[in-house]
Amino acid sequence: MSDLEIRPAAVGDLPAVVAMLADDPLGAERESPDDLTPYTAAFERLAEDPNQHLVVAVREERVVGTLQLTIVPGLSRKGATRAIIEGVRVHADERGSGLGTRFIEWAVDEARRQDCQMVQLTSDNTRTDAHRFYERLGFTASHVGFKLSL
């Protein structure tokens, strides 16, 4: 396969990014790819925050993946800084290509560059393939993830 570039997302990437968020068993019910207004507002907020890294993977000028890395300083674990991965999506055409692995490895490397001591993420209980994927990459399923919708 041709070269893959991982770079900060630009506002022009939003249609492709939102389409990937929606092309997902859980995302299909939660996203509104026909109305980018709320995504554009959120993008601007992310772009202003130096602790937010919204990135895309691009192959042959086509956006084929997205993830969000958030740098979170904190007191616990001797003042450890964490990196939180959210919103990982890989285009359907790229599944099985190794892009997911390269993408998460990129996020882990970026977390190291930002002096984080830990990388963490949560994955819906139903995404059992994703759980195996993260365990293969060295993550430990040590926690229960709780959510409360407001």
Next chain:
Amino acid sequence: MSDLEIRPAAVGDLPAVVAMLADDPLGAERESPDDLTPYTAAFERLAEDPNQHLVVAVREERVVGTLQLTIVPGLSRKGATRAIIEGVRVHADERGSGLGTRFIEWAVDEARRQDCQMVQLTSDNTRTDAHRFYERLGFTASHVGFKLSL
């Protein structure tokens, strides 16, 4: 019991806060309450970040609880902003006093004030009492929490 105040943590609260982080089955092995240097550096980083809310609960001028609320904008779920709760500790003397409930309710209310659409947290698999506590407060154990130490 006398009135409880929940307020932003000040640098002078650090000894009490770090003592609570360390007075915990998991924290005992991870914290260094005799050397506040790394905590002071982390505190300064938190204080500079408008998306970070490190708070303490104070009763009779004594720090009896701490938690960290992080506001995380994002694209998924129609550009939803999340609030992440980390580092929740209640002083041993206050357990069973209802402080934990009031503290999490405060965090949920603060998340609403900050226009978050979701509150989330992870809890170590071994903290089964905490899991019941969060479920009683309306949280759903819908996710697996993965961690990777760097």
